[in-house]
Amino acid sequence: MTNPIQDSVQPWQEIAAKKRQAEQSKIPPEWILPTSVVEGAKHRRSLTGPFLESLLDPKTSRITAMDVAALIQHMGSGTLTAVAVVRSFCKRAAMIHQLTRNMLEIGFDIALGRAKELDDYFHQHRRLVGPLHGIPMTLKDQFHIKGLETSMAFVGWIATFEGLRSTDKERNFESELVREFHLLGAVPIGKSPETSNNILGYLWNPHNQLLTAGGSSGGEAVMQALRGSAFGIGTDIGGSVSMPASYNGVFSLKPSTGRISMKGVAGVGQGQQVMPVVAGIMGVSIATLRAVLESLLSTEPWLRDPYAVPLPWREAEEYHADTHGSLAFGFMEHDGIVTPHPPVQRALKMVKITLREAGYNLVDWNPPSNRESLEIHGKIARGDGCVDVWDALQLSGEPEVPEIDGLFESGLPRKPLSLAEYQDVVIHMKDYRNRYQEYWMSTAEKSGTGRPVEAFISPVTPTAAHLPKQFFHAEYTTSINVLDYPAVVIPVTFVDQNLDKIDPSFVPLSETDRINMDAYDPAAYHGAPVAVQLVGQRLGEERLLSLAQIVVDALDKYKERAAVVSANK
Template identity: 30%
Template sequence: MKVDSWEQVAARKRKAVLDSIPAEWIIPDSLLPPETQDDVMTFPETSGWFTAEELAITNSEVLELLPKLASGELKSETVTRAFCKRAAAAHQLTNCLSETCFKRGLEMARQLDAHLAQTGKPVGPLHGLPISLKDNFNLRGLDATVGFVSHVGAPATEDATLAQLLQAKAGAVFYVKTNVPTAMMMPETVNNVMGRTVNPRNRRLTPGGSSGGEAALVAFGGSPLGVGTDIGGSLRIPAACTGLFTLKASFGRFPALGCRSGMPGQEAVQSINGPLARTLGDLEAYCAAVVGAEPWHDADPRCLPIPWRSSPSSSRKLKIAVMWDDGMALPTPPVTRALRQTAAALRAAGHELVEWSSRDQAEGLSLLNRMFVADGGRAILEEIAHTGEPWILPAMQAYQEAAAAGVAAELGTRDLWRLHAERQAYQKRHLDRWNAAGIDALLCPTTPYASVENGKFRHVGYTGVYNVLDQSCISFPTGIKVDAALDKALDMASYQPMSEVDKMIQSECEFSLNLRSTGPRLPVDHAEAVHGMPINLQLVGRRLPDVWENSETQLIPFAFRLEEEKVVAMTRVVLDALS
């Protein structure tokens, strides 16, 4: 029997996703932006294709929608239909979806509307709210390919634990899943099944990865709130590339069962799921809803029994350490400028700022990379080998090289245990250093870039280290944007790079191809390519907190406290200073 090629399987999958969009949600050719149009963020408002009601709904914050949905002022079916249409548009413009379940979403919405009409009570704190999910969250009847052609046509038989909780206890509605890179192990979003997802703010730029489809959808307004995952920066990098808020929690705060992994069984670095949102308040509302469902009781035995406490308010000033670079790759000029402005704003607000050396960062990134290829690249190789699909290079080069080395590259049990011991010793040294400094938080870049051209994301050191440390982090938009007049590239004739990757980053940011040109491609300053893009920074907290004055956290046993709420509160302090 003839076996279809991987290209044929992938082409059918792409067509099936596009065919699942109803005809009335296909953008008319007369309104479709040309491929040469970089920024498509204004399409919903300028195209005339969306109604005033659809725009009002899809431009609303979650905290604006929830009381209207809970009271019945807005029907969930109406809200869901509006977001379905905008998500369909987002996919046609950015290729951000991996699956749709519009019929399921609308049926869920109708059932929620009926429940509210009959009982007068919402199902839960997210009653009637459409929520998008990253591709790896299983939803019954839908594939979770995680970018592998071999997983096409193998639909899940039940929903992921988080999805069950969001539907049954919080009242959320599911309608789409979003694109990821192969195995979810790249900082951009491209695979051999669905192809590349691009950034709606500038389609020449990446939305990051691996939750890049989710970030592109939320940034465009095709979802009020999305859920992604993070194992080395997979939430924080997309948030930074698109100007969104996200939280990477410590492991055990959110339920994680029932998700598909690109490397099943890899737990040396735990994958954490979390929200992507347009506002900090929306992010916190999601966290409170999920943790408020008490998933440790019956959903996921790995969840810690820690209630969500409202962000504590405190009059005391913060002591924040600033890490200007990670010793491996200097932030590009726009990010450095944003970090300086943020530090200056915090000082002006009376907070104490101290310098933080990057001396431990390279070791943390080395640990991360060694743990990721501890299996010799076999988990990814085996899936690729099933269909003969190619490796996506250079992003997956480390896994390809490990796989090519064969058995010699795979760690045995004893060597893996030694690696775990190294990780534990690294975590303890970092904790001791944090305690000695007496700091509340660490402020640093999320990535070296505001965003970067497709195919040019080079470095995850600023995010991946905090996965190894399992610390709570928020990537947040500063409100500062790239300014081509201010953010000039470094003079590479005089700059001494920190590393080869730094040399590559700075050189590529000196000149980028003008992809809009229909004639010969001309060099253009990187700052011009990313002009106007939002700039995110990262705020890092501890895994175990101190006690805030006048805070209800004092009621929680010390051994069962993590710092997600405090990081949210401190981010609010930073934003207040910047405003």
């Protein structure tokens, strides 16, 4: 909806600058980095590892290195307070923001106030408030938190409620998911931006600052890569959680629609419910993803959100390592359209060898083509002409960022699909889903277990991150949204310019494949994380996460053996 009260006096650049200054002022003076450090960081290849750790005191470094389970154990035993934990992550997040500009909303004071309440509760009752007691978290700036703004990085949404002025909701409204985290004891410390926006600018990959952080939940992926919070929440309609998680070397879960509540979440295309945006979880381990999802489901969100699926956590659906030899995975090396870059090929090969050595069966995955998902996804996601995005930009007069060049035509929204055209696309989607499911069930004939494959492995994208504006094929992830399957991203390795070179015998599968491979530069990509995705059956998040843990454990053992062999050479 267009805001009838447009601020036509103040240029959008000034509004954005004031917003940046306002958030910067929330950082305590003792956490401010020297200008020389901030400027020097811009010229570093990587911000990870020793460089960032050198900026932290030992206590902050020690606490922020712990995963969710360890933090809960320490707070439950009283050896750490919630205030100490939250303060450490806030301090680290403040430094990360100064180096990367990846916090649209800073809520350190609110977070420390909540941490004090949690400590008081623990001292009085000698128990934790909930399973995420005192755990610092961050969210993409689509989720409303009382006391903070929600701009979604639109300049025109600053100091409004989703672009509207004079409402009683600005800084006074809470998304259902945030309410659930409050009940569980988790502590939001701030909110992250879209990867490219007119308030903070472009977000680079902290492992390799020549490359993108991925989008659109790139801010949250950077936060997790640099450990600015213990876990994060992004949003996804076409890979917007999976891609940045892959590019930044962190784990993620994109669930099926309805497993995590989206009630009261800001966004565009709100009326599109055929293939809705979902909330996804990012963290440094499968155990973290599992703990967050299981905790959320314990709050029974379907009692408050009619679009949440009434499905509690199902422990009986999980697989365990003692099922050795009785599991089969589908395996997609490429989708017949675009070949992954050499480092992604190497990561896939590592996973294939790992699973075979561990005794699991692999089935070549040849489902209905990803090319069909390309025909479906864009028409559903953008079938309205993206008029709400255009309206949001008009509030301030800000331009569209380069990543959405072509979204509009002659500076105006494109003509939306007619209802009949839209229904034809939905019919195609239903047929595609039916045929994909039939194919999946048919794999029982080849699996060697008597059952269809439990999940399939594929590239997340054809690239390990990518140079700006050098991304040509999203269908490895958009197809998963079209199908409404859950997907887990599993980091595998890093680009090595000495190992990951284009095979001289490479023959492109398509013109897009040729363009994509021509864009690969081993030296430019060196050091970037490489991941794969594990995809499961719709609403099968419990099973998928347990399978992902099996893959991770097998990979860890494979890497240990490889390290021993290398050391003995």
